Every structure is written in C-alpha cells, then in structure tokens.
Amino acid sequence: MRYALGVDIGGTSIKCSFVSESGEMVSRFSFGVNRKAPQNAIFDELVEAIENKLPFFGKDFVGIGVGCPGGINPEKGTCDYATNLGWKDFPIAPMLEKHFEKPCFIENDANAALLGEIYFGVAKNYKNVVFLTLGTGVGSGLYLNGHIFSGNEGKGAELGHTSIELNGRLCGCGRRGCLECYASASALTKDAAWAMAHHPESKMWDYCKTPERMNGAIVFEAEKQGDETAKEVVREYISYLGEGCLNFCNAFRPEAIILGGGVARQGEYLRSKVQDYLDRNRYGLLRVNPPKTKVLISALGSDAGIYGAAALCFEGLKQGQR
Amino acid sequence: MRYALGVDIGGTSIKCSFVSESGEMVSRFSFGVNRKAPQNAIFDELVEAIENKLPFFGKDFVGIGVGCPGGINPEKGTCDYATNLGWKDFPIAPMLEKHFEKPCFIENDANAALLGEIYFGVAKNYKNVVFLTLGTGVGSGLYLNGHIFSGNEGKGAELGHTSIELNGRLCGCGRRGCLECYASASALTKDAAWAMAHHPESKMWDYCKTPERMNGAIVFEAEKQGDETAKEVVREYISYLGEGCLNFCNAFRPEAIILGGGVARQGEYLRSKVQDYLDRNRYGLLRVNPPKTKVLISALGSDAGIYGAAALCFEGLKQGQR
Numbered sequence: 001m002r003y004a005l006g007v008d009i010g011g012t013s014i015k016c017s018f019v020s021e022s023g024e025m026v027s028r029f030s031f032g033v034n035r036k037a038p039q040n041a042i043f044d045e046l047v048e049a050i051e052n053k054l055p056f057f058g059k060d061f062v063g064i065g066v067g068c069p070g071g072i073n074p075e076k077g078t079c080d081y082a083t084n085l086g087w088k089d090f091p092i093a094p095m096l097e098k099h100f101e102k103p104c105f106i107e108n109d110a111n112a113a114l115l116g117e118i119y120f121g122v123a124k125n126y127k128n129v130v131f132l133t134l135g136t137g138v139g140s141g142l143y144l145n146g147h148i149f150s151g152n153e154g155k156g157a158e159l160g161h162t163s164i165e166l167n168g169r170l171c172g173c174g175r176r177g178c179l180e181c182y183a184s185a186s187a188l189t190k191d192a193a194w195a196m197a198h199h200p201e202s203k204m205w206d207y208c209k210t211p212e213r214m215n216g217a218i219v220f221e222a223e224k225q226g227d228e229t230a231k232e233v234v235r236e237y238i239s240y241l242g243e244g245c246l247n248f249c250n251a252f253r254p255e256a257i258i259l260g261g262g263v264a265r266q267g268e269y270l271r272s273k274v275q276d277y278l279d280r281n282r283y284g285l286l287r288v289n290p291p292k293t294k295v296l297i298s299a300l301g302s303d304a305g306i307y308g309a310a311a312l313c314f315e316g317l318k319q320g321q322r
Numbered sequence: 323m324r325y326a327l328g329v330d331i332g333g334t335s336i337k338c339s340f341v342s343e344s345g346e347m348v349s350r351f352s353f354g355v356n357r358k359a360p361q362n363a364i365f366d367e368l369v370e371a372i373e374n375k376l377p378f379f380g381k382d383f384v385g386i387g388v389g390c391p392g393g394i395n396p397e398k399g400t401c402d403y404a405t406n407l408g409w410k411d412f413p414i415a416p417m418l419e420k421h422f423e424k425p426c427f428i429e430n431d432a433n434a435a436l437l438g439e440i441y442f443g444v445a446k447n448y449k450n451v452v453f454l455t456l457g458t459g460v461g462s463g464l465y466l467n468g469h470i471f472s473g474n475e476g477k478g479a480e481l482g483h484t485s486i487e488l489n490g491r492l493c494g495c496g497r498r499g500c501l502e503c504y505a506s507a508s509a510l511t512k513d514a515a516w517a518m519a520h521h522p523e524s525k526m527w528d529y530c531k532t533p534e535r536m537n538g539a540i541v542f543e544a545e546k547q548g549d550e551t552a553k554e555v556v557r558e559y560i561s562y563l564g565e566g567c568l569n570f571c572n573a574f575r576p577e578a579i580i581l582g583g584g585v586a587r588q589g590e591y592l593r594s595k596v597q598d599y600l601d602r603n604r605y606g607l608l609r610v611n612p613p614k615t616k617v618l619i620s621a622l623g624s625d626a627g628i629y630g631a632a633a634l635c636f637e638g639l640k641q642g643q644r
Contacts, residue, residue, distance in 0.1 A: 128473060144466060151450060151575025155613055162569040164499075166487045166562075175568070175603060240488075246497070247484040251573060253473025281497060291477055 004313035008305030019310035023120040065312035067112030105316035114141030116308030122299035133261035182240035185262040192219035202229035242277030260298035326635035330627030341632035345442040385425040387635035389434030427638035436463030438630030444621035455583035504562035507584040514541035524551035564599030582620035
C-alpha cells in the first residue's frame with residue numbers, strides 16, 4: 001500500500017497525516033501556527049514536526065501534498081500570497097521537495113479539499129464538480145473534465161465573489177452583491193440576528209439570550225420547531241444559496257455541487273432544500289430535459305483538507321507532473 | 323495544405339466553406355433552411371450542396387466540423403434538440419461521417435465560434451477564454467485549460483442565464499435576473515426605447531422617429547453625440563455587462579473575455595469601456611495583484627461559426643477523437 005503525506009495549512013493550525021491510497025490515515029499530527037512568525041520559521045517548524053513523526057510512521061511514503069490558503073501557483077509550487085498568514089512569494093513545495101527528496105505538490109486549500117472528496121469522499125469518480133464551503137466566507141473549488149481547475153495564473157475560482165444582486169450588500173472584496181454576503185455562515189448568522197432583534201415573539205430568543213449570540217445552528221433548530229421568523233430567514237437563505245448554485249449549474253453544468261463548511265453541518269436537511277430549489281428552477285426545465293445537478297454534503301468535513309492534500313500527491317504522480 | 327469543411331448551422335441558413343489550416347476560405351456556399359422541413363430533408367439538402375461543390379473545390383479534405391445550435395452531444399455526434407429548428411435526436415455527425423467517409427465533429431455553435439477565434443481570430447494561443455455573443459440573447463462558449471468545455475452531458479455553458487439580480491427581470495428561461503435580460507442587444511434596445519419614450523428632449527428622436535425603431539447602434543451613436551439620455555442608457559448597459567463579465571472573471575479566471583454579436587460591432591469603443599469596468603472592479607484588486615482579464619472583440623464576426631466548425635475538425639483530429 002502506497003502512502004502520501006497530506007499537509008493542510010490553515011489560518012490557525014497545520015494538520016498533517018500520512019494517508020494510504022485507500023484512504024487510511026496513519027500517524028496524524030498537528031500544531032498551531034504563530035501568525036507573527038516569519039514564513040521560514042513556520043517552514044522549519046513543519047519540517048521538524050514531520051521528521052519527529054517519521055520514526056513512528058516507520059514506512060516509506062511516495063511524496064507530499066500541500067493545501068494552502070491564498071494565491072497558489074501549482075506549477076511553480078509557490079504560495080504567492082496568503083493574507084491571513086502574512087506569507088508572500090513562499091516557494092514551499094520546492095523547499096519541501098529539496099529537504100525530503102520526495103515530489104511535492106501544492107494547490108489552494110479549497111481545490112485540495114475538493115480533490116479529497118473526489119478521491120476519498122462523497123464524489124468518487126465524478127468528473128465535473130463545484131465545491132462550496134459555507135463558513136466565514138464562501139470558498140470554492142472547481143473540478144472540470146476530470147481535473148482541478150486552477151484558472152489563469154493558478155489563482156483558483158472565487159465563486160463566493162460572484163454577485164447575485166446588482167448594487168447589493170457591500171462585500172469585503174470591494175464589490176457589491178457577492179454570494180459570500182448572502183450565503184456564508186456569517187451572513188446567515190447576521191440575517192438571523194437581525195430578524196430576531198425585530199421579532200420579540202421569535203423562539204430564537206429561547207435559544208440565545210441576545211442576538212449577538214446567534215449562530216447558524218440556532219436558526220435551523222428554531223426553524224425545525226416551527227418558528228415563523230426562523231422559517232423566513234431559512235427560506236431566504238436557501239433562495240440566496242440556491243440562486244448562487246443555479247448560476248454555477250448554468251455556467252459549469254456540473255454533475256454535482258458539494259456543500260461544505262459550517263452551514264453544511266445541517267446535512268441532509270440543508271441538502272434536500274437546496275436540491276429542491278435547483279430541481280424547480282434549473283435552466284431549460286420547461287422546454288428540454290436539462291442535465292440534473294446533484295447537491296451533495298461534504299463527507300470528509302474538516303478532514304477534507306488533509307485527505308485532499310494527500311490526494312493531490314497521488315494525482316500529481318499519476319499525471320507525471322514531477 | 324490540409325483543408326477541413328466547416329458547416330455553420332443557424333436558425334435561418336446553413337453556411338459552409340472549405341478552410342485551410344492557415345485560415346483560408348475556399349469554395350464558400352450557403353443555403354436557406356426551411357424550418358418546417360423534417361430534419362432528414364435538411365440533411366439531404368446539406369449533402370447535396372456539399373456534393374455539388376466538391377468538383378469546384380477539386381481537392382481532398384481531411385474531415386468535417388459542424389457548429390449547431392441547441393443541445394449537442396459532441397461524443398455521440400448528435401443534436402439532441404434544437405428548439406428553433408424543431409430538431410430532435412438528430413445523429414448528424416455519424417450520418418455525415420457515413421456518407422462522406424470522413425471524420426466529422428460537432429459542437430454547439432457558440433463553442434465552435436469560440437474555437438474559431440482561438441484558431442484563426444483574436445485569441446490565438448490563449449488557454450482560458452470566455453466568449454459572449456451579445457445578440458437577441460447572450461450566448462456563450464468556454465475554452466478552459468486549452469480545451470472546449472462542454473460540461474455535463476455536453477450541454478454547454480449558459481452564461482447568459484446566470485442571474486445578476488435577485489428577483490430581477492423575468493427571463494424567457496423562467497428565471498429572474500438573467501444576464502441575457504440586461505446585456506443582450508435586445509435588452510439594450512428595449513432600455514433605450516424606454517428611455518427615449520420618457521425623454522422628449524433626447525437626440526435619439528432624431529435618429530428614429532419612434533421608440534419602436536430603436537436599435538443598439540442608435541443609442542451608441544447618440545451617446546457619442548453627447549445625448550444625456552443615451553449616455554445614461556450606455557452607462558447602465560456597461561455596468562450590467564461589466565457585472566456579468568466580473569462574475570465570469572472571478573469564476574473562471576480567464577485570460578480573456580471575447581465579445582461578439584450585434585453589440586460588439588461597437589468595437590474598440592465598447593471594448594475599452596468594459597475593460598475599464600473590469601480593471602476598476604476585479605476581485606482582490608485592493609490587496610493583491612489579481613490576474614488581469616483582457617477584453618477582446620471578436621475578429622471573425624459572423625464568419626466565426628464557419629471558421630470554428632473547420633477548427634473543430636482540425637482540433638478533433640489532433641486529439642485523435644476519431
């Protein structure tokens with residue numbers, strides 16, 4: 001059995017594991033990231049953590065895959081920038097390759113997580129998949145014609161920054177109406193807090209004493225209990241997310257859209273509502289029989305990053321990129 | 323020099339030519355399509371037209387490429403439906419292949435036109451390109467990672483049916499807010515006619531006696547003459563088209579967006595306005611140096627379809643698809 005080392009770099013921690021081709025995780029480890037440390041210090045820490053683990057793992061491994069936030073150049077193996085980490089022009093893959101004398105592959109974190117779902121998760125053997133993470137923002141990955149799609153200069157797709165409303169909500173990116181401002185967990189929480197504040201009769205008051213303590217789980221729970229205010233918030237949320245997904249259906253004609261991130265913890269309850277929205281509204285429904293896009297919930301959750309990083313290595317070796 | 327036969331099927335006519343690998347058109351011909359005729363009768367007419375032309379062409383050709391409206395399955399070589407032509411489950415490529423004993427390739431018309439621009443037109447050697455035709459509707463083609471992207475079931479991208487406004491204008495497809503309702507030539511004409519009707523002082527009255535005679539060229543002409551009403555209509559049109567293009571920039575990270583169709587006859591005047599809109603608003607502008615997407619105007623115009631059909635044949639042979 002062949003193993004790859006998956007390295008999932010996040011804003012607060014780096015999670016690693018050796019992963020077999022059949023998806024078995026061995027010798028998992030992680031450590032916190034000091035955002036104020038220079039990037040080379042973090043690299044040294046990563047190398048040391050890996051070397052400390054090697055005797056316990058006790059086997060050979062075929063290479064390393066890295067999922068990293070920010071702007072990644074998969075061909076050069078560099079992290080061109082990662083705003084949250086303060087990284088810039090960081091040739092992390094070539095440096096790992098040189099140190100361990102193993103091939104190393106890097107992709108942006110969302111694309112890596114998507115590859116995890118395709119190798120080991122909910123979308124095995126799919127060829128055209130859109131991946132959305134509904135968290136603080138709306139992250140995205142694209143798998144088209146059986147390959148990760150990195151776009152021009154490898155900067156990845158920013159589906160969370162496609163606009164669904166002219167002159168809509170102001171986004172942190174400077175644009176108005178971005179999907180992220182409507183379909184992220186943060187947006188859902190803000191909308192629910194606002195609705196709660198204006199509806200003293202809402203059951204959401206029983207779940208949290210002040211609107212500031214609102215979260216996505218609360219509004220879904222209150223909605224299931226039949227609270228009218230929560231029902232309206234969820235209905236609106238589904239229509240926002242649904243409109244975004246419909247745009248991606250018509251643009252990419254994917255076989256599946258995978259939902260991950262905090263809101264996706266609602267699982268089948270969320271999935272069936274979004275699926276229903278797509279089925280009722282997809283392009284060409286009235287005249288022809290359009291391709292149906294399945295809505296799926298991420299199967300790997302917060303482990304998608306590690307699995308995906310390892311998958312990236314297996315995939316890169318298969319395609320002979322190193 | 324190798325030649326391919328390009329066949330561009332449209333709603334009113336079928337245009338054909340032999341095209342050399344260097345982009346020379348030889349023995350061009352076309353004929354009207356009787357929409358009421360059964361599809362097999364049209365096929366017989368096409369075969370006869372080609373056979374009549376062969377003695378005049380007098381050379382061998384390597385194969386046939388077909389650009390066709392509607393839902394195309396490039397793998398099977400079928401037109402699954404073409405609403406405007408009344409076609410259904412039409413195996414046009416295998417039928418041509420059998421008759422002429424030459425390989426035949428088929429794609430939807432917008433994808434074929436895009437391939438024409440990549441082989442012979444404005445986007446030579448580009449790898450990631452979005453093509454939009456601004457006509458009666460907004461048609462689209464996608465070229466990603468150096469290949470035509472046909473999507474799931476080969477139904478092609480419908481970028482004109484991505485929504486830019488929640489609960490926006492009602493589209494013929496059943497959805498609301500579709501880009502087509504804002505950025506097509508028809509939408510521009512309607513918006514200009516409405517503005518003219520409400521502004522008796524507008525110079526547009528000098529160009530057409532009634533709002534019903536409005537067209538896209540008139541509003542641009544009046545705008546260039548400094549007419550305030552026309553300026554507002556064009557400003558709004560550019561923001562609609564710009565928002566759509568920005569969505570495609572953030573979703574596909576293309577090197578270029580090519581504009582074709584009626585509105586694109588405005589050429590550099592239109593191009594520079596859209597380019598400026600993208601340059602000022604593209605994602606990540608404030609924090610990082612995002613990839614820049616070039617706006618280009620179709621170089622082949624209404625011939626893109628024939629060129630593209632021939633290119634489809636050269637491309638298919640290169641990739642060994644037949």
